[in-house]
Each structure stands twice: as structure tokens, then as C-alpha cells.
Amino acid sequence: MKIARLAVLFDRQAAERRWQYGLNAFERYVGELLNDAGIPYAWLDDVAQLKQASYDLVIAALTDESARTAAALWEYAEQGGTLISYGGVNALALKLGYAMESPAGPGYAKWGAGYPKAEAVRFLRAQPWREAKEPAPCSAFGALALSSPNGDPAGAARLRFTIGAGVLDRFAVDVADTIVRLQQGGMPVLEDGAPAPDGSAPLDDSILKADDQSAMDWIWDRRTTETGVPYFAYPHADYWREIVIGHLLKTAADQGLTLPFIGRWPEGVERVAMISHDSDGNKDEYALTTLELMKEVGVQSSWCMLEPGYSKPVYDLIKRDGHELAFHYNALESQKGRWDAEEFARQFAWLTEAAGVNEVASNKNHYTRFEGWGELFAFCESHGIQTDQTRGPSKKGNVGFLFGTCHPYVPVAWSNERNRSYDVLEIGFLTQDLDLSDHWADSSVIAPFLEGVADVDGVAHFLFHQIHIQKHESVRNALRRVVSEARERGYVFWTGKQINDWQRARRNISIAALDDSGAVETASGQPIPAGAFAWVPVPDGATVQDEDTETHFGVVCVKRPLRSASGSIKREDDLHVQTGH
Structure with missing residues (x-):
């Protein structure tokens, strides 16, 4: 099998022009x-x-609309290339007999039966095309609906044109913009968010929080459990990931080519869950009760420490039991905290001194306090904190896939930082303290959360405070139920640091070639973390005789080992992540 040659075109001059005027280029x-x-x-x-x-394939992520660019893209396709666009290449519309409609959104893309599982996937911005004078023949896929899944039609979700010996596959949706703003909010957090119309999520509480900016819809993106608990049910950003990657794999397969990709988790790990704690209250007895409970269920968790924290012997016990000591930055004004880089640094210095740690891998902000767009991630970068867990619900009525994702993801900056990627991995959480009277959701959300995460291969992250574990048997039982139901579904529990270390290790693997034995070669001399492997999609029409096959992104794939380009398997044992419970 031959690997498809894929390129992404992100026109630097077009991006610089946007940044000059304070506009984002999330196409990056x-x-x-x-x-x-x-x-x-x-x-x-x-x-x-x-x-x-x-x-073989080129994604035109961002281009200018000049005649020069249009001619170059047309020539590329005409000579046999496959050109792919997500809401762009509008300079080609007239040549194909089409015209741009007005920008549309938000709305829902309906793809019919097939992949992904969701019947309708939320988008935030689309640039549809309509037929104009002498439209070129094309194939249409899916349909856009405005405002709601059954709203006014806004054209096809994807159009496929033949251009000479090649093709143009054009999605109407600006997929990158949609994913970024679902994950990070439609705008920077500058004021309170609008509360849920049913009163279940009073965001207008005069405290700036991550969930004051959410691009999900209160009506169409929530469901209720059998006990009447409302929750955000659809990881729409992850669905778009599946759609985009699945389309690439299928497009390559249709040409008799393949696009190998790295397995999401190491060999022997199918699904990953996580439990974290926030040390609100800071009493040693809360910690000791939590340590006993975590020992009972056999889970190592992430302990986010709020100043003034515990006594030193308790930190020693936490570390002895293999738990992660993490940071819990407090910017809550009512507790004399503030949103400020120097205050973040002061509190972080307290933690390293009090807990006797030199490095801290994770942070989660107290009360999910959040301001602006990317300042928190810059704070984390400056102190070597590689993962953040702040982005989750602060109210009972917005638990679940509030930010459209359960994936560990890299956040990006606003236009003032040229939409760069932060050196931080965000691992958002689904809910806090289940079965805590009427303050939070009940245990009926556990099954839909675990099943929803499994559908998109993400992380099922649950937050339980030590203070509530100490004071409420119902919360202790809810934690036990999370662990039990997760294990029944094949999940293993990792800490935030373990997730971060593994994801960074696998992202450093660079696929170079397929060797004659079917193994996937990586860049020469590149370390391969233990347990890492690749999936190789099977080209269209090929016969599959290998028993180690699975369907990923809607395509049949064969599992293959990774080898360095020299031909020997090179392991980096210190990046090994435990695969047990």
C-alpha cells in the first residue's frame, strides 16, 4: 500500500492580513x-x-481570493489532485457556475445514515454556495439547517466537483472555526453568560467562569435522563473531528491509497476515564477519607490543591498512594483571589513549597474562574504546567459535553497572538459531585456520559470534591458507581499527568513510510513510546486477510506495529503509561 501525500495550504499573507485587522484565522x-x-x-x-x-490531497485551509491563487488551485485539481476545503476557496465558485450565499449559522449539518452516529451536528459558521449561471455538475452530500436540526434549509453540507482529472470536495461549514469556538467559547469571557431558560443553570452570578461562553444550544443540544436531569448530550466538536478525518481516509482509500494514523491509546487500553478532586475546605480529615475511598475503588486520581492546603504528612500520603498533586488556582475575588499573572505565580510557588514538589503537570481553576480567551493557558505555560482541567460546568443544568468535546485538545490563541497553539493540553470535565442533594446532577448521567465518550474515543473526566466525599455518603456511592460502570464498559482510570504524558508522546511520533512487512516506519531515530501502534486504513477494493482489523472513522483499518526508519523497534520506556486500573 502507498501512503497518500497530503498537504495543508495555510496562506501566510492571507493570515497576516486578517491579524492586521484583529481578525482570527482559526483555519490554522x-x-x-x-x-x-x-x-x-x-x-x-x-x-x-x-x-x-x-x-495526492491538498486541504486549502486558508487562501486569499486572488486570481493567482484561484488559477493555481484549479490547475492542481485539473492535473489530477484532490482539493478539499472547509468553507473556503470562494474564488472558484464563479468558474464552476456557482455563487456564494450569505454566511449562515449557527445551525446543524445532517448527514443521514452512516458516520458519525449523530443525526445532526452543530456548526457555528458556514459559507454555502448556490447554483448560478451554467452550474457545473456535482454531487451533493448532507444538508444544512439553520438554528435547529429541523430549521430552514441552507444548502448542501458538501459539494463534490470534477475538475479535469481531479476533484474539489468543498464542505460548506467552516469546520476549524466551529471546532475552536465550540471548545473555547464563541468569544472571550468578558461578562456573565445567559442563564438556561429553564432556570437550571444561573450563569448570571457576577462571577466570570469558563461556562459564561459556550457555543452550544440550551434547547437542541441538551437531553434529559430518566430522572429529569438536563445535560449536554452531544460532543459536536468531536463529531466534526470524526467527519473530517473520516472523509480524508475515505478519499485516500477511493484512490487506492492509505493514510496511516497513530492509535489513540496504547496497546491494551481501549477507553480512558479520570477522577480529579479540588481541595476546597482544606481539612486533613477530608483528604484522609478520600484516600481511603480511592484505595477501596483502586483508582489513582488528580488532587488539585487550593491554598492553604493540607498538612505536610497528608501530601506525603497522597504521593505514597500514587496520586497526582496538581494546582487549583484561585481567582475568586470573594476569597481575596484575583485574575493576575503575578497572583498565579504566587499561589503556584506556595504549592511547590507546601507540597514539596518541583514540577506540577496539571491545573484546574477554583470555581472554574476564567477571563478573556487564552490568558490562563499562557499562565500555565510560564510555569511548565502542561495540562489544564478548568473547562467544565459550574452549574447543575449544564453538565455533560458543555464545550462540545471530551477529547484532550490543544487550545489556540486569539488573533492578538496570531492564533498560535498553546503548549497546554486541555482535559475538560463532565460534571461535579454527583448525588449531592439538589446542588448537582444525579447518577443517572453516568451511563450516557460514559457511552457518549466511548462513541468518540475521548476521556470521561469526573470531578469529586474531598469535602463532599467526607460529608455525604451519597457522593461516595456516586463515585463508586462511576468506577464500577466505567470498568464494566472497558475503561481504565488515569491521572491527568498520565493522559498528558501519553498524548504528548504519541503526538511526537511522525509516520514516514510503510515497509514491506506491513509495519509503519517512523522518522529515523525517533523514540516510540511503549504500547504505541498505528492503524492503516484499507484502500477501496482491497482484500483484508488480517484478523487484527477494526473500523475507525467509518473505514476498515488494520493494526500495525511501529518501527523506526532503521528497521528496529526503538522504545522509550520512561514514557510508558500504566494500562491497569
Whole structure:
């Protein structure tokens, strides 16, 4: 099998022009989607680079609308290339007999039976095309609906045109923009968010929080459990990941090519769950009760420490039992905290001194306090904190997939930082303290959360405070139930640090080639973390004789080992992540 040559075109001059006027170029996130999947690709920052190599597939992530660019893209497709766009390449519309509609959104893309499982996937912005004078023949896929899944039609979700010996596959939806704003909020957090119309999530509490900016819909994106608990039920950002990657794999397969990608978790790990705690109250007895409960259920968890924390002997016990000591930054004004880089640094210095740790891998903000767009991630970067867990619900009525994702993901900056990627992995949480009277959701959300996470291969992250574990048997039983139901579904429990270490290790693997034995070669001399492997999609029409096959992204794939380009398997044992409970 031959690996498809894939490139992403992100026109640097077009991006610089946007940034000059304070506009975002979230199209840059297309590269991050491929990095996350572990798919090899080339990065082009000028359309002239299309002629430097023969690419089978090119994603036109961001281009200008000049005649020069239009001619180069047309020539590429005409000569047999496959051009893919997510809401762009509008300069080609007239040549194909089409015209741009007004930008549309938010709304829902309906793909019919097939992949992903969701019947309708939320989008935030689309640029549909309509037929104009002498429209070129094309194939249409899916349909856009405005405002609601059954709203006014807004055209096809994807159009496929034949151009000479090649094709243009154009999604109407600006997928990168939709994913980024679902994950990070529609805008920076500057004021309270609008409360839920049913009163279940009073966000207008005069405290700036992560969930004051959510791009999900209170009506169409929530469901209720059998006990009447409302929850956000659809990880729409993750569905878009599945759609985009699945389309790439299928497009390559249709050409008799393949696009190998790195397995999400190491060999022997099918699904990952996580439990974290926030030390609100800071009494040693709360910690000791929690340590006993975690020992009972056999789970190592992440302990986010709020100043003034516990006594030193308790920290020693936490570390002895293999739990992660993490940071719990407090910017709550009512507790004399503030949103400030110096205050973050002061509290962080307290934690390292009090807990006797030199490095801290994770942070979660107290009360999910959040301001602006990317300042928190910059705070974390400056102190070597590699993962954040702040993005989750602060109210009973917005638990679940509040930010459209359960994936560990890399957040991106606003236009003032040129939409760069932060050196931080966000691992959001689904809910806090189940069965805590009427304050939070009840245990009926556990099964839909675990099943929803499993559908998109994410992380099922549950937050339980030590103070509530100490004071409420119902909360202790809810934690026991989370662990039991997760294990029944094949989940293993990792800490935030374990998730971070593994994901960073797998993202450093660069696929180079397929060797004659069917193994996947990585870049020469590159360390391969223990347990890492690749999935190789089977080209269209190929016969599959290997028993080690699974369907991923809607495509049949064969599991293959990873080998360094020299031919020997090179392991990096210190990156090994435990696969047990």
C-alpha cells in the first residue's frame, strides 16, 4: 500500500492580513486536527508551493481570493489532485457556475445514515454556495439547517466537483472555526453568560467562569435522563473531528491509497476515564477519607490543591498512594483571589513549597474562574504546567459535553497572538459531585456520559470534591458507581499527568513510510513510546486477510506495529503509561 501525500495550504499573507485587522484565522487549527490524529502531512504557506511536490490531497485551509491563487488551485485539481476545503476557496465558485450565499449559522449539518452516529451536528459558521449561471455538475452530500436540526434549509453540507482529472470536495461549514469556538467559547469571557431558560443553570452570578461562553444550544443540544436531569448530550466538536478525518481516509482509500494514523491509546487500553478532586475546605480529615475511598475503588486520581492546603504528612500520603498533586488556582475575588499573572505565580510557588514538589503537570481553576480567551493557558505555560482541567460546568443544568468535546485538545490563541497553539493540553470535565442533594446532577448521567465518550474515543473526566466525599455518603456511592460502570464498559482510570504524558508522546511520533512487512516506519531515530501502534486504513477494493482489523472513522483499518526508519523497534520506556486500573 502507498501512503497518500497530503498537504495543508495555510496562506501566510492571507493570515497576516486578517491579524492586521484583529481578525482570527482559526483555519490554522486544521493542522492541529491532523497532529491530534497522528496523520502525516506537509504544511504549505504559499500557493506556489503546490508545484514543489506532487500531492495526492491538498486541504486549502486558508487562501486569499486572488486570481493567482484561484488559477493555481484549479490547475492542481485539473492535473489530477484532490482539493478539499472547509468553507473556503470562494474564488472558484464563479468558474464552476456557482455563487456564494450569505454566511449562515449557527445551525446543524445532517448527514443521514452512516458516520458519525449523530443525526445532526452543530456548526457555528458556514459559507454555502448556490447554483448560478451554467452550474457545473456535482454531487451533493448532507444538508444544512439553520438554528435547529429541523430549521430552514441552507444548502448542501458538501459539494463534490470534477475538475479535469481531479476533484474539489468543498464542505460548506467552516469546520476549524466551529471546532475552536465550540471548545473555547464563541468569544472571550468578558461578562456573565445567559442563564438556561429553564432556570437550571444561573450563569448570571457576577462571577466570570469558563461556562459564561459556550457555543452550544440550551434547547437542541441538551437531553434529559430518566430522572429529569438536563445535560449536554452531544460532543459536536468531536463529531466534526470524526467527519473530517473520516472523509480524508475515505478519499485516500477511493484512490487506492492509505493514510496511516497513530492509535489513540496504547496497546491494551481501549477507553480512558479520570477522577480529579479540588481541595476546597482544606481539612486533613477530608483528604484522609478520600484516600481511603480511592484505595477501596483502586483508582489513582488528580488532587488539585487550593491554598492553604493540607498538612505536610497528608501530601506525603497522597504521593505514597500514587496520586497526582496538581494546582487549583484561585481567582475568586470573594476569597481575596484575583485574575493576575503575578497572583498565579504566587499561589503556584506556595504549592511547590507546601507540597514539596518541583514540577506540577496539571491545573484546574477554583470555581472554574476564567477571563478573556487564552490568558490562563499562557499562565500555565510560564510555569511548565502542561495540562489544564478548568473547562467544565459550574452549574447543575449544564453538565455533560458543555464545550462540545471530551477529547484532550490543544487550545489556540486569539488573533492578538496570531492564533498560535498553546503548549497546554486541555482535559475538560463532565460534571461535579454527583448525588449531592439538589446542588448537582444525579447518577443517572453516568451511563450516557460514559457511552457518549466511548462513541468518540475521548476521556470521561469526573470531578469529586474531598469535602463532599467526607460529608455525604451519597457522593461516595456516586463515585463508586462511576468506577464500577466505567470498568464494566472497558475503561481504565488515569491521572491527568498520565493522559498528558501519553498524548504528548504519541503526538511526537511522525509516520514516514510503510515497509514491506506491513509495519509503519517512523522518522529515523525517533523514540516510540511503549504500547504505541498505528492503524492503516484499507484502500477501496482491497482484500483484508488480517484478523487484527477494526473500523475507525467509518473505514476498515488494520493494526500495525511501529518501527523506526532503521528497521528496529526503538522504545522509550520512561514514557510508558500504566494500562491497569
